[in-house]
Amino acid sequence: MREEPSRRVGSALGVLIALRTAVRAAVRGREALPPEPEPRPEVDPAERTVPANPRAETLVAVLLLLAALAGFGFIAVFIIFQTNTQLLGLTMGGMLALLAAAAIIAGKSVVPQETAVEERGPLLEEDETEELVEMIEQGGEGVSRRALLTGAGGLAGAALVGAAAAPIASLGPRLHGIHTTDWHRGVRLLDDQGRPYAVADIEIGSFYTALPEGGDPDHLGSGVLVVRLPAEYLHLPPARQGWAVDGIVAYSKICPHAGCAISLYRYPTYAATSAEPAFTCPCHYSTFAPGEGGRLIFGPAGRALPQLPLMADGSGNLRAAGPFHEDIGPSWWNVHRGES
Amino acid sequence: MRLVQHAVHRRLHRVMRWNEQRMGAAKGLKLALRYVFPDHWSFMLGEIALYAFIILIGTGIFLATFYQPGDAQVIYHGPYALLRGEQMSEAYRSVIDISFSVPAGLLFRQVHHWAADVFVAAIVLHLMRIFFTGAFRKPRDLNYYIGLLMLMLAILEGFAGYSLVDDLLSGMGLVIAYSVAMSIPFVGGQLAYLVWGGQFPGSSSFLPRLELVHILLIPLLLAVLITVHLIMIMRQHHSQFPGPGRRERNVVGTPTWPAYALRSLGLLFAVAGVLFLVGGLVQINPIWEWGPYHPYLSENGAQPDWYIGWLIGALRLMPNLEPAIGNHTIIPNPFWGGALFPLVVFGVLFSWPRVERRLTRDHLRHDLLDRPRDKPVRTAIGAAFFSWVLIIFAVGSTDRIFYRLNINYTGQIHFWRIAVWVIPILVFFITRAACRSLQRSEIHPLRAWQGTIVRRRPDGALEVVGESPDRVRPEPSEPARGTVPGAPGD
Numbered sequence: 076m077r078e079e080p081s082r083r084v085g086s087a088l089g090v091l092i093a094l095r096t097a098v099r100a101a102v103r104g105r106e107a108l109p110p111e112p113e114p115r116p117e118v119d120p121a122e123r124t125v126p127a128n129p130r131a132e133t134l135v136a137v138l139l140l141l142a143a144l145a146g147f148g149f150i151a152v153f154i155i156f157q158t159n160t161q162l163l164g165l166t167m168g169g170m171l172a173l174l175a176a177a178a179i180i181a182g183k184s185v186v187p188q189e190t191a192v193e194e195r196g197p198l199l200e201e202d203e204t205e206e207l208v209e210m211i212e213q214g215g216e217g218v219s220r221r222a223l224l225t226g227a228g229g230l231a232g233a234a235l236v237g238a239a240a241a242p243i244a245s246l247g248p249r250l251h252g253i254h255t256t257d258w259h260r261g262v263r264l265l266d267d268q269g270r271p272y273a274v275a276d277i278e279i280g281s282f283y284t285a286l287p288e289g290g291d292p293d294h295l296g297s298g299v300l301v302v303r304l305p306a307e308y309l310h311l312p313p314a315r316q317g318w319a320v321d322g323i324v325a326y327s328k329i330c331p332h333a334g335c336a337i338s339l340y341r342y343p344t345y346a347a348t349s350a351e352p353a354f355t356c357p358c359h360y361s362t363f364a365p366g367e368g369g370r371l372i373f374g375p376a377g378r379a380l381p382q383l384p385l386m387a388d389g390s391g392n393l394r395a396a397g398p399f400h401e402d403i404g405p406s407w408w409n410v411h412r413g414e415s
Numbered sequence: 416m417r418l419v420q421h422a423v424h425r426r427l428h429r430v431m432r433w434n435e436q437r438m439g440a441a442k443g444l445k446l447a448l449r450y451v452f453p454d455h456w457s458f459m460l461g462e463i464a465l466y467a468f469i470i471l472i473g474t475g476i477f478l479a480t481f482y483q484p485g486d487a488q489v490i491y492h493g494p495y496a497l498l499r500g501e502q503m504s505e506a507y508r509s510v511i512d513i514s515f516s517v518p519a520g521l522l523f524r525q526v527h528h529w530a531a532d533v534f535v536a537a538i539v540l541h542l543m544r545i546f547f548t549g550a551f552r553k554p555r556d557l558n559y560y561i562g563l564l565m566l567m568l569a570i571l572e573g574f575a576g577y578s579l580v581d582d583l584l585s586g587m588g589l590v591i592a593y594s595v596a597m598s599i600p601f602v603g604g605q606l607a608y609l610v611w612g613g614q615f616p617g618s619s620s621f622l623p624r625l626e627l628v629h630i631l632l633i634p635l636l637l638a639v640l641i642t643v644h645l646i647m648i649m650r651q652h653h654s655q656f657p658g659p660g661r662r663e664r665n666v667v668g669t670p671t672w673p674a675y676a677l678r679s680l681g682l683l684f685a686v687a688g689v690l691f692l693v694g695g696l697v698q699i700n701p702i703w704e705w706g707p708y709h710p711y712l713s714e715n716g717a718q719p720d721w722y723i724g725w726l727i728g729a730l731r732l733m734p735n736l737e738p739a740i741g742n743h744t745i746i747p748n749p750f751w752g753g754a755l756f757p758l759v760v761f762g763v764l765f766s767w768p769r770v771e772r773r774l775t776r777d778h779l780r781h782d783l784l785d786r787p788r789d790k791p792v793r794t795a796i797g798a799a800f801f802s803w804v805l806i807i808f809a810v811g812s813t814d815r816i817f818y819r820l821n822i823n824y825t826g827q828i829h830f831w832r833i834a835v836w837v838i839p840i841l842v843f844f845i846t847r848a849a850c851r852s853l854q855r856s857e858i859h860p861l862r863a864w865q866g867t868i869v870r871r872r873p874d875g876a877l878e879v880v881g882e883s884p885d886r887v888r889p890e891p892s893e894p895a896r897g898t899v900p901g902a903p904g905d
Contacts, residue, residue, distance in 0.1 A: 158518055168691030168694075169688070182677030190667060329710065334710075338714075357715045358717070360824060404614075405747065407603050408746070408747070412739060
């Protein structure tokens with residue numbers, strides 16, 4: 076027998092409603108029950124005992140005396156050794172631990188032990204609430220242009236908040252100038268002692284950190300990674316064929332993900348089984364291929380590692396052949412991403 | 416002996432009269448001394464947080480008298496030989512001096528650092544207790560929100576604190592924070608510029624700003640919120656677990672004076688004692704090993720303080736999703752793990768009381784706590800949620816696992832990208848089933864075996880010869896399995 080389509084829809088709806096009820100029942104379970112009819116008459120848990128425990132009193136006294144000893148010990152250590160952190164910590168911590176033991180034992184075995192019952196009053200008093208509302212409303216008695224006052228007051232309030240918040244803008248400069256670094260055509264690459272890197276200094280398998288000559292070393296764009304790659308690993312994009320000098324390439328050292336300095340360089344030890352050369356950031360492990368224009372191989376970075384074009388001068392030293400062609404450092408919504 | 420007692424009594428009487436003539440506070444003080452604290456260990460987690468906060472204020476005042484928030488470069492000439500002659504910022508040098516030259520300086524620095532870790536840990540455990548026992552329900556939902564706000568502030572405060580040092584590790588943390596700020600769509604770049612006073616590492620006013628936030632603004636906010644938190648607890652009285660004689664409208668437990676005051680004082684001393692012992696004996700954040708920070712330097716295998724670990728994990732786990740139109744980035748990647756993830760976590764926590772009220776349609780006031788097993792669905796959702804955060808937290812250590820155990824890093828990340836969604840679902844079903852089965856069996860998992868011992872007689876019949884010492888007979892007055900005694904269908 077074939078069912079009418081409308082019937083089928085009806086039964087499907089029925090199933091849905093049943094499912095919804097079942098899910099609700101499962102979620103709610105027993106929790107929907109009213110919480111509390113007052114229980115049957117029961118035992119009163121209140122009780123009070125006086126320990127009268129001379130042994131515990133002696134113990135507390137001994138602990139307090141030991142704590143005093145440790146405290147004076149701290150003062151002695153402080154005067155004699157001054158910076159002996161271990162002894163200072165032992166004596167001070169020991170004093171506090173002994174005080175803790177004394178207070179806890181006194182609280183449990185010396186003073187009267189009491190289980191008390193305290194009634195918990197209601198929080199909501201309907202009459203009080205109603206009276207409160209009335210009192211507040213009475214404050215507006217006789218006011219006829221309520222809407223006008225509310226509107227004007229709201230506007231004044233907004234102006235107050237805005238005027239109070241506006242000086243926040245003095246905290247920092249407008250966001251511009253972020254695109255520039257100290258790298259320009261002709262700037263020499265120096266090591267952190269200020270010596271220029273020569274083409275011959277750069278060996279295959281190691282990485283070097285370079286800073287711009289005459290630049291601020293603590294500028295986010297200053298640090299640059301320099302490596303030399305053999306031809307088999309060097310596959311720069313066509314537009315960047317001239318950016319390498321003798322197999323030497325340079326990249327911003329600042330990870331374009333979260334701004335950490337990249338300090339891990341993976342170089343194949345046995346080409347047949349090893350992966351290609353890679354830079355890895357130690358913060359979140361974004362991994363970039365230095366032979367491929369800084370392409371991202373793995374990790375969270377959203378763009379490639381910015382590459383710095385290189386050239387060699389007459390005395391064989393490395394120089395920048397131009398500025399970065401994209402923004403260095405972490406991205407923001409208007410970042411210039413570059414082409415690779 | 417009696418004479419001494421009499422003298423003490425008269426003296427106390429004089430003091431109280433003096434006080435009364437000026438304040439008239441005897442009624443309030445009597446109430447405070449009779450205030451009842453329910454006896455349960457889990458109620459002390461919040462107290463531990465409070466006491467860690469007190470230690471933080473004390474040690475922090477000491478440290479602040481020596482710290483200099485300057486970024487001017489100076490040469491170190493102090494007693495630590497390995498850094499002598501090294502160029503570093505004034506801020507870093509002042510913390511090196513606290514560690515090596517100020518008497519007891521390193522002790523206070525390490526106690527302060529350990530106390531911060533304990534502070535946040537105690538708050539998180541306290542939050543879990545509140546969540547799983549349903550203590551966030553009316554009338555305590557408001558106080559629960561304040562607690563969550565304090566947790567956010569505590570994490571921020573800890574991060575600001577270890578970022579003040581200006582060592583290599585803190586610089587790396589700050590540049591990640593800067594990147595996360597930059598990544599906020601549309602406003603992020605300008606926001607980061609306002610906070611740092613320019614492009615990272617920021618202007619000279621950045622460290623003084625951070626110090627202001629760390630030693631004044633957030634501590635003040637925390638102190639105010641703690642006060643409100645405690646006043647609200649006093650007004651509503653503590654919640655309590657069900658038990659003999661315990662009803663929705665009463666509180667059963669130990670009054671403040673004298674037993675509870677002494678025990679709580681003992682807890683304060685215990686927290687302080689442990690922190691000073693650990694701070695004296697166990698090294699934490701040896702900043703002289705990391706060296707000064709420069710943006711072009713970094714440390715391999717760096718790990719933040721534990722309460723930042725969940726954010727590092729999220730940043731590491733996130734695939735390289737960075738929506739862009741042409742060459743125009745819309746949302747930079749750090750936004751997902753560094754901003755959206757914590758927003759979602761706190762969003763879930765903040766909205767839970769409302770969500771549960773809607774699901775259960777229970778708008779009543781609750782002063783009796785739930786045992787977690789009695790609310791299988793809530794407990795299962797909570798367990799799944801916290802396991803989700805915990806997995807992401809653990810992913811922050813995948814590089815350590817790679818170094819120590821040589822398990823492929825990329826393989827781990829690929830695995831966790833799937834497992835982070837699968838495991839919480841499993842946790843949900845397992846927890847729910849466990850709660851239901853515990854409800855049925857009425858066995859407390861933390862207590863010993865329970866049952867009766869029977870012996871077979873030679874004639875084949877069985878006789879009871881004893882029962883386990885911990886056997887708990889159901890109390891007639893105790894609401895068993897979350898139901899109400901005497902309710903229909905019970």
